[in-house]
Amino acid sequence: MNKILRSLSVSAVAVLALTFHTLAQTVQDGLRNLDAERYNAAGTIFNQLVASAPTAENYFYQGYYFLSLPEPDLEKAKEAFTKGVESQKKPDPLNRVGLGAVKLLSGDKAGAKADFDLIKKDTKNKNSDVLFRIGDAYAISENPKFNDPAEAVLNIQAALDVQKVKNNPDYYISLAKAYFLKNDGGPAMTALENALNMGQKTAVIHTLMGRVWFQGKSYPKAQQELNEAISADPEHAPAYFYLSSIFQVFGKYDLAAKNAKLYLDKSEPSNEAKLRYVKLAFTVKDYDNASTVLNEIFDKTQDPVKYRLRGYTQVEKGECAEGIKNIQEFLKQAPQDRHLPLDYGQIGRGYICIKDDANKALNDSIGITYMEKAIELGDTTSNYMNDILAVYKAAKRWDKLAATYEKVMATTGKATAPDYYNLADAYMRSKEYVKADSALSKTIELYKDTWLVPYIIKARAKQYANPEDSTFAAAPVYEKYLSLVPEADKAKDATKRYLAEAYGYLGVKALLLDKDTAKAKEYMNLVLTYDPANQQALKVLESINGTPASGGTAAPANNNNPSGSSPKG
Template identity: 45%
Template sequence: MKNFALILGITGLISFTTKAQTIEEAIKHLDAERYTAATKAFNHLAETSPNATTLFYKGYSILKSPEGVTPQSLKLAEEAFQAGDATEKRGDALCQVGLGMVKLANKDFAGAKAIFDEVKKSTKSKNTDVLFRIGEAYTMFPNATDPAEAIMNIDLALEKSKVKDNPEYYMAKSDAYLIKNEGGDAMNALQNAERIGGSKLGKIYEKMARVWLQGRNYKEASEVIDKGIAADPTHAPIYKYQSSFLQTMGKYGESAKAARKYLDNSDGDCKAKLRYAKLAFVAKDFDSVKKMVEEIKACSSDPYVYRMQGIINFEEKKPEEAITELRKFIEKVPADENPALDYGYIGRSYMIMPGEGDAKKMTDSLGILNIEKAVQLGDTTFNYYQDLFSTFVARRDYANAAKYSEKATLAKKDANAADYATVGTYYSAAQNWNKADEYIDKALAEYKGLWPDGYALSARVKTYKNSGDSTFSANYSVAPIYEKYLSLLDDAAKAEKKNNRNVSEAYTYLAGKEFLINKDVNKAIALIEELLKFDPENEKAKAQLLAIKTSAGLIKETP
């Protein structure tokens, strides 16, 4: 796989207290995306001390949660803000801003602005927290943003001298600049927040990491990620950006570890679990993926679970299970996803299924059918034809080995001499002399004399190709090829045992041609005698020499 070592022995999450006694502790959970702990903490505060502040944060935490814009959650948030507003005789400005946030979440810009304008009027724009929350509201909901309004209101808040030391204002301002895709201004705002620091450094560095990563400033991103973890190792979002950074660097195992840390320090919602599983999968930590997949099934119908399970089954040599899971993925494949890879794995699964005889032929044919489908759909994850070639070589099925070696070669943009030589050699082994001859000639043309054995093979193939001719006339072109072969070997090479067959064939063929076609007995004898210098125990050559001399009358036949 393009590749496609990692971790995940832990499936449980670190347990954070849900009995926070202060708003600051509850907000820390919210910032760290521990939404369950934050919700319990804010609910506890609102129940034990029901006032405008605790009820505002109860509604605010609902809006900041992953389910914050569902009809049910918006209703609960609205009820909390209304209850908080009712605790004050003249109403509570922050809870009224909260009601404006609900309007924005519902994409009611006019309704939200009417509430915000009324609150600003009633507070004479002197309440800096109100101005800040109005500004923040315009950045909270992806489908209902107004960065210009956000910046204007936050700048109004920052004009008040008492709030210049609140990093939250600058972080909200940076969010507004990011919506405008103005990374430089966003970073300037965050640097102001960093200067103030305090207990928010983990969150500040998290936001800096986001900006640097979006701008592909990887060195700076890595530095602020390390700072963020050092400042607050329980701040979960920083690990998301660390994981993203490491994934960009191709460090999938380390990326999965960071994704695991995000899960351990956050609520670990289904989406995060799925992302972790995918990273662990790429890192081939299959045991961890299998454990996590069981958790994902309970909260998600994402079809990629089937793909991961199928491929893991293949890797664990469970082809039937692999085929079942991969077919499930293909049935549910998203419209924008190409299932080519899955057809490839199904094909490869069929190819490794046990069996023999007709049963094996059937699974092989299904394997090839699916692999051809993967290739047709454009999958390049594997060199499928090369894999089929290797499979059939191992089975000594040289006809199929040659066929898929040829397909692998034709699929290359820059096929070379070695590719052609391989195809030709296996077509020769399969006794397909025409194909063998074609590809060996291509290889020799590319090698330009660097493949001596290729000339011997070429001559042999041409001989078999014209095996019906006993006069050498059809094979006349073979002689120069054998001569070329011998010319590329020195005397030591001609005497090497590994070359015995080729050297013997070359000399005996040339001797036969001289004797039968050219009628040159002396030259025929000289060629055989030269062969016997390099291979003195060659009985076939001895017999040929005796036959030539006897036929020429140089030796009398033994009665």
């Protein structure tokens, strides 16, 4: 024997090992995969079992597999059950039940019941497995057209009454499913507790317990059961699916997406399950994984939502022109009642992110129109106003920016100090100085002297509003600023500039309006304290003293940025 083994190539040994492993697969292995929704793996096992041993039992489980698929294959199931019936001289009763189940899942409830009644009569109601399988057939589908939970309970209970071996959890699991279909959570949970006491199929049972609690909206208990299921068998995929659903209810979309992905990885998921994951992945901005899974099913699903999801993801990833096309395709294909305000918002965001300098102004205008439509339709999923403000700011459309700030503040009714400052800044830049002055008064009121820059900007607004003002209307504002500046802040460069500006203005007022040369000289010397090269102060002192003042030369202050600072907060 050893010589023979040594003479075999590595590949030949591998083939033999694989063959042995395949033949070692059991019905229970197939059912375990079926319970875990690994349908291809389960099908491979059941098909190989029939090929290696075409017994009535193996044919029954092959047919049962075809009935248990998300989309039952009734033709193949019927073929398997028929072979199972014919495999014995006396027609096998379980395969006869299978043929009745095919009728049931075809919608022929009356024909199925007639067959089941005949089988029960032939077995004299003493075969617990037959009774159980009849009851299980009535509960195999969740579609009311193809199930009868009352008949399921009746037959499974009858099976339990005659069952000699009391350690089969499948009876109670199927009974629980029947009660679940009746929306009768108490008896369903009792049946599952009985099954759990047998120490088998722990992950399956805890998952079903989680479903019962979930259906009853007892989410913490459902989560506990599903965690128990995963602890018992980390590869039991349905537990992750329902755990994902719980996190979705809680609004914990990151955990919902994570568990939805684990379900995909550990099962052989349907296209619907993959589509659900894509939606969750998009919600948590995992655009790469969302795109990968969506690409897998894009040509396999007819649901037009695929265009929306692809378009949304493309916009978020910066592939904006293509994203717009896909969202518009969704709107074209989907009925009106599936359209969302967000669709228009995403199209709008797509237009403003298209990289096309030649058509930037046009695209921005179209984008703003779409986003305004989304706002009008009540979409609150994205702050489109911030996007619109950013467009106007980048384009230096200060008048539009100010008008948009006004609209935002009027809509929310909760304007803050920074909001009023930003509004004032837009007014200053659009040369609406009187409006800026008013907005700055509100800014100062709301900041309550915790930030002093608005005083400086308000003083400037008064000057720019009336360049010929001979009353020096900005003086009280500068004086208030000077009275509030903390001593410690006077060493800061920004504060020094503002101090020099304030003292300079007040010095000119003292000289021209108050005719107080001493005060003017005092103020100008203070200007030079904070800005030694200040040209204005040097000239004023020269005019007062009648001789050139010491100091360097400095360019006039740059008023291209009338505000001179960003808002605090």
